[in-house]
Amino acid sequence: MNFKNFREYLAWLYYQYLLITGIYVLEPWEKSIFNSILFSAIAMVIYTSYVFVPIHVRLALEFVFGFFPPTVCPV
Amino acid sequence: FLIRLKKGKSQKIIQSKTAFFPLNCPISLKVVFLCVFVYNNMFVCLFFYICFSVFQVHLASCYGGLYGRPFIESFEETPMLVAVLTYMGYGILTIFGYLRDFLRHWQIEKCSIAREKENQKDFVPLYQDFENFYTRNLYMRIRDNWNRPICSVPGAKMDLMERTSRDYNWTFEYTDRVVQDVINLGSYNYLGFAENTGPCADSACEVTMKYGVGVTSTRQEIGNLDRHEEMEKLVAKFLGVESAMAFGMGFATNSMNIPALAGKGCLILSDELNHASLVLGARLSGSTIRVFKHNNMQSLEKLLREAIVHGQPRTHRPWKKILIVVEGIYSMEGSIVRLPEVIALKKRYRAYLYLDEAHSIGALGPKGRGVVDYFGLDPCDVDVMMGTFTKSFGAAGGYIAGKRELIEYLRSHSHSAVYATSMSPPVVEQIITSMKCIMGEDGTTIGCKRVRQLADNTVYFRKRLREMGFITYGNNDSPVVPMMLYMPAKIGAFGREMLKRNIGVVVVGFPATPIIESRARFCISAAHTKDMLDRALSVISEVGDLLQLKYSRHRIQPSPARPFDDNVYEDIDD
Structure with a gap:
């Protein structure tokens, strides 16, 4: 595919997203429901991983090495 | 450290890596590491397994005494990723279907489909079943690809009546405009006898x-x-x-x-x-x-x-x-x-x-x-x-x-x-x-020429589609050319994009095919000229890029010839 500009490329990517998820055939309000559910889920996943992953990593390292590496501690 | 472990191929490596952590670590810890190692390797193996096993072409060929010419049929397997995404798409659409049915049931939105009369509501339902769910919630959304009214001879080219829908395909309105000279890749007009002259x-x-x-x-x-x-x-x-x-x-x-x-x-x-x-x-x-x-x-x-x-x-x-x-x-x-x-x-x-x-x-x-x-x-x-x-x-x-x-x-x-x-x-x-x-009883060679033209068109069209990387099914000599689309949204998108570019195609979905094997079906005609086919092929290629339909992952290699003899079926056991 040849794209004239980045904007066109983004539009194409969004089109692929519509086609693969199948929401291409849905009505606009259904599309917005799907998008908002999906993006809020992703946002929550990112937020929780930001909050909890460092703690888990610290605990895991503690368990494995038996000492506390100071660089990994976020808090 | 874990990443380095992942690259390890045998237990030997894990032995050498143990030098990285204290040698006096407890035995339970070693077991944990071994488990992680095996777990990672499992994924690597699974990945390679999928890569090698899924992308195979099933080619059936037979050059034995019974066949005068090579009998080549190919049914390329569905790529695993595409199959998973297709099921996911159907899953999402089914969820929205249930949502819409729920809204219709509580009369939050207007119900336009056939349903039982109010005074018969305790009867066994006459209209509702699963295929009805499919018609209502999936087919309806892309219904504009079917039943299009044609207002000319459905020959190699045809004229379509333009129509629009304001309520997402529940009803259609005609705009009184005609889409002229649409190349017809859908009619079973193999020898081009659908004509109004001649x-x-x-x-x-x-x-x-x-x-x-x-x-x-x-x-x-x-x-x-x-x-x-x-x-x-x-x-x-x-x-x-x-x-x-x-x-x-x-x-x-x-x-x-x-x-x-x-x-x-x-x-x-x-x-x-x-x-x-x-x-x-x-x-x-x-x-x-x-x-x-x-x-x-x-x-x-x-x-x-x-x-x-x-x-x-x-x-x-x-x-x-x-x-x-x-x-x-x-x-x-x-x-x-x-x-x-x-x-x-x-x-x-x-x-x-x-x-x-x-x-x-x-x-x-x-x-x-x-x-x-x-x-x-x-x-x-x-x-x-x-x-x-x-x-x-x-x-x-x-x-x-x-x-x-x-x-x-x-x-x-x-x-x-x-x-x-x-x-x-x-x-x-x-x-x-x-x-x-x-x-040839009419004293001309028109019929003979058309038969030959159809065979040439078929071989040419199929060859070009395969070269472009589409997955096509069937025999090399068959004028029916199914091209795989797989995903439900692509059925609708393909039909619409092709019509936008003045090519009329038939797209086929679930009740007629297995649920993931949605396809477009081209029927080649002797009436198609080489120019028409070339134009159609370039448009198919363009739309194929737009919709990412070029799923095929490999060249087609005919399997070794299998000689046919009378005892070929003797070794079948139950």
């Missing part, structure tokens, strides 16, 4: 002037015209058999004649992808039906052997008749029946063969005589030859041909012979003229 149209016109259009009686009563008799003689001559008879509707030819041929105590062996008319006929006949895998002769032979060894269930009496029902070209897969092998099996096990040549008559073979001609076989080896006039001949109706006794029997026993109104004279005339043209 000798066929002229003679049909003359006959209409003489006989009128309607006959208003059945063949047994006052509806048997001289043109009907002439047509049946011509059909028999065309096919090289003793006798033939014609019916007004192709579908009814199958569904009404199989019950006349088979009944209780008979066994019908049917290909799994047989057309609905054959399935309906087999069911109506009341005989036992067993289904063999699509075009799989081993499967057919196994069923035949079982039928002969065990006989009827419970009583173990021998079956009265065994009827093998196959099609010439399978319209959804584009595959050609392995007729030489079917005939060999039929002769060996003394079964009867019913061959439905709906798509193959006119479209296959050097002389256009269908699949029998394609393989260079004797038409007398096929007990019942059925075909339609709807496709290659550009008319309507169907025929049954075979031995004289068979036809005489059917004339008095078949429902569609006794009860159906006889065929309209202009239609009969169209069949006669086009058939004479194919046979």
